[in-house]
Amino acid sequence: xxxxxxxxxxxxxxxxxxxxxxxxxxxxxxxxxxxxxxxxxxxxxxxxxxxxxxxxxxxxxxxxxxxxxxxxxxxxxxxxxxxxxxxxxxxxxxxxxxxxxxxxxxxxxxxxxxxxxxxxxxxxxxxxxxxx
Numbered sequence: 001x002x003x004x005x006x007x008x009x010x011x012x013x014x015x016x017x018x019x020x021x022x023x024x025x026x027x028x029x030x031x032x033x034x035x036x037x038x039x040x041x042x043x044x045x046x047x048x049x050x051x052x053x054x055x056x057x058x059x060x061x062x063x064x065x066x067x068x069x070x071x072x073x074x075x076x077x078x079x080x081x082x083x084x085x086x087x088x089x090x091x092x093x094x095x096x097x098x099x100x101x102x103x104x105x106x107x108x109x110x111x112x113x114x115x116x117x118x119x120x121x122x123x124x125x126x127x128x129x130x131x132x
């Protein structure tokens with residue numbers, strides 16, 4: 001496995017962002033410097049809640065054959081409660097998705113390299129019925 005893959009494992013398997021203590025802004029993906037505060041940045045790493053709402057979406061009807069996924073599937077822009085916007089797959093039926101619907105992060109399989117290769121996991125989102 002590539003060393004780069006192992007270095008980024010914390011970020012791949014957790015919804016880790018950054019927070020600027022100077023201006024109160026959250027960022028995802030993580031940043032080393034706040035673009036608002038620049039040199040006055042006071043960045044710290046934070047675990048994001050994984051809860052948010054759909055602000056836009058697209059229904060994908062066609063995908064490469066090696067992209068083993070139920071078709072059609074939903075890709076959404078999700079605004080996390082902390083503020084950052086993430087592009088992610090939304091695991092639900094296309095007819096269920098709505099602008100403004102509440103969602104939460106889950107840990108799911110993305111894919112694998114070959115029949116017996118490395119399996120990749122990461123964050124996807126599902127509807128959160130508890131917080132409609």
